[in-house]
Amino acid sequence: MKDIEPKVLSKEELRRISQGINGEEILEFQKHSLNNFVEPLTPIEAKEPGSPWVKVQDEEGNMKDILDCTSMNWALALGFAHPDVNYAAMEQMKRLTHVRYNCLTPARAKLANKLAEIAPGKLKGGKVAFNNEGGGLANEAAMKLAMIASRGSDHFGTFWHGYHGSSLVTATLSQPIHAVTRFDSFAAGHFTRMPQPYCYRCMWNYKNGSDGKKDPECNLECFTVVEKYIKGMAPRQMAGVILEPIQGAGGHIPFPPEFLKELKQICKEEKIFLIYDECQTCMWRTGKYFTVTERYKEELGLDVSPDMMTFTKAIGGGLPLGVLIASPKVRKTFTPTEEHTTFSSDPVALATGLAAIKVIEKEKIGENCEKRGKFITKRLKEMQEDYEVMGDIRGPGLFIGIEMVKDRETREPFTELVEEMIQLAPDYNLYLGESMPILSAKGELLMRNLVKIKPPLVITEEDAEFIVENFEKVLKKALNKVKE
Numbered sequence: 123m124k125d126i127e128p129k130v131l132s133k134e135e136l137r138r139i140s141q142g143i144n145g146e147e148i149l150e151f152q153k154h155s156l157n158n159f160v161e162p163l164t165p166i167e168a169k170e171p172g173s174p175w176v177k178v179q180d181e182e183g184n185m186k187d188i189l190d191c192t193s194m195n196w197a198l199a200l201g202f203a204h205p206d207v208n209y210a211a212m213e214q215m216k217r218l219t220h221v222r223y224n225c226l227t228p229a230r231a232k233l234a235n236k237l238a239e240i241a242p243g244k245l246k247g248g249k250v251a252f253n254n255e256g257g258g259l260a261n262e263a264a265m266k267l268a269m270i271a272s273r274g275s276d277h278f279g280t281f282w283h284g285y286h287g288s289s290l291v292t293a294t295l296s297q298p299i300h301a302v303t304r305f306d307s308f309a310a311g312h313f314t315r316m317p318q319p320y321c322y323r324c325m326w327n328y329k330n331g332s333d334g335k336k337d338p339e340c341n342l343e344c345f346t347v348v349e350k351y352i353k354g355m356a357p358r359q360m361a362g363v364i365l366e367p368i369q370g371a372g373g374h375i376p377f378p379p380e381f382l383k384e385l386k387q388i389c390k391e392e393k394i395f396l397i398y399d400e401c402q403t404c405m406w407r408t409g410k411y412f413t414v415t416e417r418y419k420e421e422l423g424l425d426v427s428p429d430m431m432t433f434t435k436a437i438g439g440g441l442p443l444g445v446l447i448a449s450p451k452v453r454k455t456f457t458p459t460e461e462h463t464t465f466s467s468d469p470v471a472l473a474t475g476l477a478a479i480k481v482i483e484k485e486k487i488g489e490n491c492e493k494r495g496k497f498i499t500k501r502l503k504e505m506q507e508d509y510e511v512m513g514d515i516r517g518p519g520l521f522i523g524i525e526m527v528k529d530r531e532t533r534e535p536f537t538e539l540v541e542e543m544i545q546l547a548p549d550y551n552l553y554l555g556e557s558m559p560i561l562s563a564k565g566e567l568l569m570r571n572l573v574k575i576k577p578p579l580v581i582t583e584e585d586a587e588f589i590v591e592n593f594e595k596v597l598k599k600a601l602n603k604v605k606e
């Protein structure tokens with residue numbers, strides 16, 4: 123197959139589409155955009171192919187480099203414009219860029235087979251469905267399969283602080299985000315939202331839960347509440363229970379593995395499908411393992427693997443892809459039209475997804491993630507001695523969240539500080555992430571008090587050092603600002 127040569131437009135004309143932008147074009151765009159979220163900096167290109175750094179342009183046309191600790195919505199495990207991922211895309215694009223949803227392509231078959239091989243526990247050898255959009259649709263696919271397999275039940279258990287997507291259905295499945303959306307109630311009758319274990323802010327007042335580990339004295343009282351809902355207190359019989367083993371957007375809140383063990387048991391007894399949304403925690407984000415479920419198996423000897431699991435973010439190598447994998451024990455499958463969109467068999471994203479997995483495996487990038495994550499977390503814990511506002515620091519791997527508090531004793535959330543830090547970070551060549559807010563009835567923004575450090579997994583030792591040093595500079599400056 124020959125290299126790509128344009129036939130109609132000049133190479134220069136085609137390059138110009140993605141190469142740069144001027145102030146006028148930005149202003150014009152703002153007039154025409156229905157989305158009100160345009161950031162002051164425009165990412166233009168990778169500093170190097172496969173780098174965690176990106177060159178950005180401000181409205182005056184000035185360029186600077188940013189180390190991206192958001193991995194662009196946690197999707198770029200391999201950094202910006204990774205050469206192998208791009209090569210896989212180009213090879214696929216030379217041959218086919220689109221087929222109907224019910225057409226098999228080589229990449230689709232190979233990626234499904236690979237995921238069935240590397241999925242954790244009960245899911246090994248499972249069945250896979252792809253979509254071209256991401257996590258929301260993958261979660262809806264899981265709900266559909268649970269509904270089909272549980273013969274008509276259409277009710278789901280979900281948890282406070284969960285985030286599962288922004289479609290009309292998954293927005294309701296998620297924690298209400300009244301501060302940022304106006305569609306939190308559509309299909310509300312299909313969900314029962316239950317309190318999640320939040321070890322740093324335990325409702326039973328255990329004080330020593332930290333970094334996702336429960337207080338040694340805790341008797342999982344929170345589980346007994348969830349058990350009540352599952353065993354009849356929810357308005358309807360549940361088809362499934364959906365959760366993120368470590369809640370991402372909702373504040374980087376891990377479910378302690380002991381809770382997951384109990385939940386798995388009760389779901390089995392009650393014939394309810396247990397569904398994990400590992401959209402953020404897949405693709406070695408949490409360290410040496412493909413998923414966090416696998417980490418619990420390997421490190422704690424605890425098989426808490428669910429009946430179904432969903433992936434997105436880095437799973438497409440940086441291109442849009444959502445995945446549902448179901449245990450081979452789930453006998454039902456979809457009819458051709460029950461789970462499809464026009465573009466759901468996207469050959470390019472399926473090829474880049476497989477290329478990214480192979481690169482991570484071959485280069486042992488999960489090991490790099492584990493090592494750099496441990497280094498950053500250790501340094502943050504040292505820093506914590508000097509900064510009263512650093513409450514709880516939670517990992518693992520390069521899935522790091524720091525909960526900011528006004529006072530370590532009361533743990534009062536320090537939302538204003540985090541807002542400042544996010545704004546200031548680009549001045550120090552960093553992007554930092556933040557947690558999803560809760561809007562109180564009085565109109566206060568609550569709980570946007572967690573800073574996220576989740577850079578591409580390929581960061582070097584120098585990058586890790588840079589992150590820690592500049593995080594501290596941002597923190598100092600933000601503290602001064604909030605005192606003003």
Ligand SMILES: Cc1ncc(COP(=O)(O)O)c(C=O)c1O
Nearest residue numbers: 255256257258285286287401402
């Ligand atoms: C855990 C989790 N699930 C699902 C989603 C939704 O994915 P998408 O935005 O691709 O629909 C997200 C997105 O942030 C997520 O973090």
